[in-house]
Amino acid sequence: MVEYKPIRKVVSGNYAAAYAVKHARVQVVAAYPITPQTSIIEKIAEFIANGETDIQYVPVESEHSAMAATIGASATGARAFTATAAQGLALMHEMLHWASGARLPIVMVDVNRAMAPPWSVWDDQTDSLAQRDTGWMQFYAENNQEVYDGVLMAFKVAETVNVPVMVVESAFILSHTYDVVEMIPQELVDEFLPPRKPLYTLTDFDNPISVGALATPADYYEFRYKLAKAHEDAKKVIKEVGKEFGERFGRDYSDMIEKGHVDDADFVFMGLGSLMGTVKEAVDLLRSEGYKVGYAKVRWFRPFPREELLEIAEKVKGIAVLDRNFSFGQEGILFNEAKGALYGTGARPIMKNYIVGLGGRDFTVRDVRAIAENMKEIIESGKLDREVEWFHLKR
């Protein structure tokens, strides 16, 4: 680790994202307001107004256009960023496919917010997880520090493999909650994240190109394979970039799944994002009371870290998968993914899915304790009471 004096600021998750955008020397931001994302783009506008950055800011007329303009900017050769949430992300859906298909290393912050109706502006992961198959990588931040670090790493990973990255944070729990964030001096960020070297640009006027033309059945298949392969290759890049980030700045992200007490745990809690902060605190408490529990915080949902998951699954008797999301007609999305990844591997932990905190309902240490008691019973009896439990359901 290089010696440096971090800049400590008390900021919201959204402001952490905005600072990271400034420090990443983003060139174009095209965005549209939506609660609870808006304060990201407000803060960026403030930086521009104060002369702290030269970002070209395009105040578009919809999220669909936000993604389209970001795509145009990125294709031209600029480092481009946008941010959104819920309905806005859903509106972007078509263009998310476009960004990944055109292999543009765009970084976007999605503030997890529940989909309507009924209207809700609060935390829920279904918006981002519903974009699972768009070809974007997804990084889930547990706290404001990870929002800041995540945006910086996302640009480096994205620009290495030419695949866009969604950095996901929780509505209000992170987006509007103030916490200390250690920021990195600009010159050190510049060393970590040099100017973008694009795969192609639209500005070589002596050697013009066309991007995204029709591909017949003879060729389309191979372009899809290339994107699939880029996701596989990204796993190595993610680990390397996470390791480098740790070596430079002291916070290591070389694991795609952050693990706690896995080696001597009977069962672990698995989940995404801010709710894992609550879990970590509960795990400390539970262990002090003699529970043999651990946690597995999935940082990167795409590409899915199946290898790291298998390592965990081979060590524990049970996995309690906490999903602040739901795939209707099936089960929690992370649960579904994790089970699928383990099929045929030989690892056979008991797995139970707890649907928690949808639409921003509080998820507390007390809830984790209740889940721990239930899991303990299941493991001791060897009997799974039910596979999916709507944990907070009012009777």
Added chain:
Amino acid sequence: MAESPFKADIERVEREYSEKMTPGAIARIPGSSVINKTGSWRVFMPEFNRDKCVRCYLCYIYCPEPAIYLDEENYPVFDYNYCKGCGICANECPTNAIVMVREAK
């Protein structure tokens, strides 16, 4: 039949075109459509009478392909490799120097 003014372009495309697939479906050779000889679509073919031509260029200007070029004397040259036989040139020709005839194939 005159030699296509695109001859050099066709050679360039054939030289530079490679099967290597670029991520993002990038087409790196500008003007590479010249490799497609769309003249095979033609049913009627423009027949040109140089004696009637007043070199107004309308046929050249209005050719959507473009498959009509102008030679050093400013007369039109019809590139039958690409001419689809739409007949705009004949319709617009003010002196009937171009007539459309069914092509014997």
Added chain:
Amino acid sequence: MEIPESVKKRLTLPAEEHFYAGHTACQGCGASLGLRYVLKAYGRKTIVVIPACCSTIIAGAWPYNTLDANLFHTAFETTGAVMSGIEAALKAMGYKVKGEDGVMVVGWAGDGGTADIGLQALSGFLERGHDAVYIMYDNEAYMNTGIQRSGSTPYGAWTTNTPGGKRHFLEKRHKKKVIDIVIAHEVPYAATASVAYPEDFIRKLRKAKEIPGPSFIQLFSPCPTGWRSPTDKSIEIARLAVQTAYFPLFEYENGKYRINMPSTRKEPKPIEEFLKLQGRFKYMTKEDVEILQRWVNHEWEKLKKLAGVFG
């Protein structure tokens, strides 16, 4: 390609071709001709944005490119937005945009992608004042999907979803005046143009490049396939559209309207002259023709008043 010097000397249009043969447009396609003119006017220092439309196909399937200019293919409704992003990026990267020697960002979208699904992105592009030109090539229906009516389809036209039949189910709404919507944004420059008048079109393209801010050109672009017209009549039909005042040529610059030469020459011809060459109008009754003629007259008088010409 090689162009003899003698030709360059005598031509009143730019001699250079940056639109190549071998493309897959239908015979007599107005859109391909229009795109050829655009690239003649702007040359290589151009970034073209093409949404889903006939030109997606005309511009070539991978790995071929009909254009000799940078081209970004995008989704149907996003032309205005992608152009905005490109323009912003060019400025961020230090390029001169528009004006002499500047990079020209060109949106090239059909009438469906402009009048209908792309209208919101177009409005945003115009309102924010980006330095670029948006060209709507108007063939008056969704042609690439197989001739369905668009907001720009005229009264009385047959399309595959206004097919006539026993119940006379034809297009019964007048053509959406996209250029009026554009002008309502108080853009610095907007114009109509026609593939039948290439010198006028190229002059307008050059003006669209010189004048800072967003420019818009609505280009009348015949489609023999969709209009059920003979392929050799494309230019003749486009000319008649102007001569009947169905599609008058005019400019809007600095808040002022000006009707252009081809439209000011004579009193308009009757609309039948324009209709009779096209199979798409063959189901129109005498009454339908009168309704369309009244609309043409009304719009033409309105335009003349706006331009302050002919008293």
